[in-house]
């Protein structure tokens with residue numbers, strides 16, 4: 001191990017990673033871990049101020065990082081952001097598609113705007129980003145796609161019909177790309193966190209209904225606690241690593257055993 005706590009030959013040395021949705025939360029933890037493990041990291045996010053803080057934090061650790069503002073709902077912005085990363089580095093070895101929202105609403109109160117925004121960011125955004133990145137990977141016959149699914153890709157959690165539908169779609173998108181793109185040397189997988197304390201999940205975990213659901217002793221998580229963004233970063237990086245060279249089309253749950 002070197003002074004930064006990583007192996008002396010970093011796992012992702014000389015690899016270019018694009019992490020979309022890395023200003024906050026899980027995406028930020030993934031970007032920081034990729035940087036610590038030697039990758040050249042480009043981050044894209046809708047929140048330029050928070051993204052700049054992430055860039056500066058990563059650089060202060062000695063990581064290589066650049067940021068580009070991008071709203072994944074906007075095809076032109078997505079294309080421009082990916083072009084910017086290609087202009088910087090000439091390639092993208094790893095895509096981490098993380099950006100997402102999860103506004104909780106009971107189905108009887110679910111309005112079209114909430115449905116559309118959730119599907120547009122979580123699912124259509126994943127499509128737009130993958131569509132922009134994949135041709136560059138196909139040209140090089142090489143690439144790792146990691147999509148952000150959820151336990152909610154499988155579990156129909158109440159008050160989150162729109163979110164569950166979006167995350168189920170993201171998982172099937174990842175699986176379909178595994179089928180279609182394997183012959184180009186591209187792995188496509190998804191990571192599926194359970195309850196992770198972040199800005200996104202804070203309102204949910206502050207709701208008494210969910211406090212009961214995730215109660216340490218009587219709740220649904222066998223390990224008896226919420227997870228951290230860093231605990232998702234490790235499994236996500238595994239899927240992008242050479243250790244996962246023969247892994248494609250899976251959804252790796254990171255949920256403290258919730259779906260056991």
Ligand SMILES: NC(=O)c1ccc[n+]([C@@H]2O[C@H](COP(=O)([O-])OP(=O)(O)OC[C@H]3O[C@@H](n4cnc5c(N)ncnc54)[C@H](O)[C@@H]3O)[C@@H](O)[C@H]2O)c1
Nearest residue numbers: 021023024025026046071072099100150193196198200201
């Ligand atoms: N926190 C959890 O418990 C949990 C569980 C399962 C899955 N997830 C998923 O993990 C991902 C990250 O969630 P988080 O908990 O870290 O939330 P977060 O709010 O902390 O981070 C989400 C990131 O996505 C960015 N983003 C949002 N809309 C965007 C847009 N239109 N264009 C570009 N970037 C945008 C935000 O600025 C932010 O940086 C999401 O896809 C979420 O669905 C979270």
